[in-house]
Amino acid sequence: MSKLLALSAVTCGYVDDAVLVDVDLTIGDREFVGIVGPSGAGKTTALRVLAGSMPAAHGTVTRRGGLRMAYVPQVETINWSFPVTVRECVLMSRVTGRRLPWASRAEHAQVADVLGRLDIGDLADRHIRELSGGQQQRVFIARALFGEPELLLMDEPTSGVDVRLRHEILHLLDDLNARGLAIVLTTHDLNGIAAHLPRIVCLNRRVIADGAPHEVLSPDVLERTYGASMEVLEHSGMPVVVDSYRRAHARQHAGSRA
Amino acid sequence: MIGELLRPFDFEFFRNGLLVATMAGALCGAIGVYVVLKGMSYIGHGLSHALFGGFAASSLLGVNFLLGAGAWGIASALMINTVTRRRVIGSDAAIGVITTASFALGLALFALFGTTGRSFDAALFGSILGVGTDDVIAIFVVCILAFALIFLRYRALLFTTFDPDVADVAGVNTARMDALLTVVLACSILATMQVLGVTLVAAVLVIPASIARMLTNSFARMLQLATGIGAVCGFVGMNLSYQLDVQSGPTIVLVAAALFAAVFIATGVTGRRRAAAITAQSPLAAR
Numbered sequence: 340m341s342k343l344l345a346l347s348a349v350t351c352g353y354v355d356d357a358v359l360v361d362v363d364l365t366i367g368d369r370e371f372v373g374i375v376g377p378s379g380a381g382k383t384t385a386l387r388v389l390a391g392s393m394p395a396a397h398g399t400v401t402r403r404g405g406l407r408m409a410y411v412p413q414v415e416t417i418n419w420s421f422p423v424t425v426r427e428c429v430l431m432s433r434v435t436g437r438r439l440p441w442a443s444r445a446e447h448a449q450v451a452d453v454l455g456r457l458d459i460g461d462l463a464d465r466h467i468r469e470l471s472g473g474q475q476q477r478v479f480i481a482r483a484l485f486g487e488p489e490l491l492l493m494d495e496p497t498s499g500v501d502v503r504l505r506h507e508i509l510h511l512l513d514d515l516n517a518r519g520l521a522i523v524l525t526t527h528d529l530n531g532i533a534a535h536l537p538r539i540v541c542l543n544r545r546v547i548a549d550g551a552p553h554e555v556l557s558p559d560v561l562e563r564t565y566g567a568s569m570e571v572l573e574h575s576g577m578p579v580v581v582d583s584y585r586r587a588h589a590r591q592h593a594g595s596r597a
Numbered sequence: 598m599i600g601e602l603l604r605p606f607d608f609e610f611f612r613n614g615l616l617v618a619t620m621a622g623a624l625c626g627a628i629g630v631y632v633v634l635k636g637m638s639y640i641g642h643g644l645s646h647a648l649f650g651g652f653a654a655s656s657l658l659g660v661n662f663l664l665g666a667g668a669w670g671i672a673s674a675l676m677i678n679t680v681t682r683r684r685v686i687g688s689d690a691a692i693g694v695i696t697t698a699s700f701a702l703g704l705a706l707f708a709l710f711g712t713t714g715r716s717f718d719a720a721l722f723g724s725i726l727g728v729g730t731d732d733v734i735a736i737f738v739v740c741i742l743a744f745a746l747i748f749l750r751y752r753a754l755l756f757t758t759f760d761p762d763v764a765d766v767a768g769v770n771t772a773r774m775d776a777l778l779t780v781v782l783a784c785s786i787l788a789t790m791q792v793l794g795v796t797l798v799a800a801v802l803v804i805p806a807s808i809a810r811m812l813t814n815s816f817a818r819m820l821q822l823a824t825g826i827g828a829v830c831g832f833v834g835m836n837l838s839y840q841l842d843v844q845s846g847p848t849i850v851l852v853a854a855a856l857f858a859a860v861f862i863a864t865g866v867t868g869r870r871r872a873a874a875i876t877a878q879s880p881l882a883a884r
Binding site: 387390391392407408409410411412417418420421422423424427428430431432433434435438439440441466468486492 | 634747748749751752753755756759760762763764765766767768769810813814815816817819871874875
């Protein structure tokens with residue numbers, strides 16, 4: 340597997356208040372990586388350093404020459420009032436090559452193709468605000484894909500979405516990864532998303548653990564990552580993380596009933 | 598009646614003024630779309646005042662107005678752009694300091710040394726009387742530059758305006774786009790100052806774009822509509838200015854404001870919702 344980009348001993352932020360400390364992280368071709376951690380752990384910062392939109396205070400960031408990246412921001416950060424249709428939103432990501440403002444016939448066909456693949460082909464002329472949450476997320480994935488990236492960076496793609504939509508997004512990303520696209524995403528969702536990914540990076544300002552879910556999702560690693568006690572069960576061969584407080588509370592509740 | 602309306606066309610100064618006002622309206626309409634959507638209205642307002650300092654200095658030193666005020670305006674624009682991007686101090690505070698100090702300097706220079714060359718009132722409120730061939734050429738050149746930028750860098754500008762952080766990752770040089778846009782804004786204000794006046798340029802940047810926003814949800818259509826609306830307001834306003842014997846700047850702004858009110862009423866709830874959203878900046882855009 341060839342290396343797309345790597346962070347080596349990267350520190351970000353101020354000396355006394357670093358957001359990331361000595362982070363080593365390598366992303367290979369066709370990888371699918373989830374970065375997990377509590378709020379304020381530096382997940383978005385790590386993603387932005389990978390993307391190159393935030394400089395590292397110390398350490399080195401190495402990217403393969405000519406690497407094409409696309410970034411899908413958190414939906415909460417999008418200006419939904421901006422006057423832009425789905426088609427315009429997708430087209431804006433192709434900024435090299437064609438100089439003319441309007442799309443070529445080939446580009447129109449490509450937009451139709453990418454929207455069709457994401458099952459939003461009939462929404463091309465709708466304003467981005469007129470869509471459902473899942474459709475909105477798909478528009479920004481479509482915009483990212485239209486730029487023909489080799490690496491897709493996604494910040495909390497399943498934040499605030501229901502279970503059905505979370506499954507849809509996960510299947511979609513699985514499919515894209517199977518077609519050769521490398522994906523790095525951040526998520527809070529350990530059971531719904533992270534446990535399904537081939538590789539998880541537990542981050543809390545530092546990389547606590549990095550590996551496959553069954554290696555990484557252990558009570559010890561989770562406690563060091565989240566600073567809270569958690570238990571890990573197994574269901575159909577997959578790790579399931581349970582908040583110890585809730586479990587103890589449930590036991591206590593059941594005991595008092597008996 | 599028709600003869601009365603066409604009579605001003607016999608005068609060269611009016612034809613020049615009408616040409617400049619129409620081009621200025623189209624130019625400010627188009628640039629105003631980016632100004633409004635990027636939340637740069639305050640920069641536009643400030644820059645027009647900053648240019649007044651350059652206007653006063655070039656007027657007193659006998660330097661060509663377009664060169665003197667132009668250099669001053671571009672320097673102010675780049676300074677504002679740098680401060681805004683680097684967040685050295687709060688951008689609103691920085692813009693306020695740079696532009697109002699420049700405006701105050703212009704007023705002080707006029708108070709100390711009096712006016713020579715171009716009229717003080719014309720600079721503040723606009724006048725067609727002083728519009729000459731050099732003004733027509735200046736605004737024509739700025740129009741060519743501005744529309745060439747919009748035409749050739751359409752997607753990069755749209756991406757930078759909508760989602761600057763993501764545009765950066767996608768390979769757009771957003772710092773350069775912002776700098777280019779601010780310089781074009783400064784040049785547009787400079788070229789339209791004679792007809793609109795520094796105190797009213799900001800209105801012509803904001804109103805056509807706001808009207809267009811109420812009429813559409815598409816960026817491309819908003820850009821086309823704002824350009825057309827700006828040109829129509831400039832043309833109608835300049836004609837009314839002559840007929841009513843009122844300065845050109847206020848007349849053009851009042852025509853634009855009347856059109857805004859009409860569209861605001863005609864588009865009902867939809868238009869009102871869209872107009873209200875203009876100031877709703879996303880966290881990304883606000884950064």
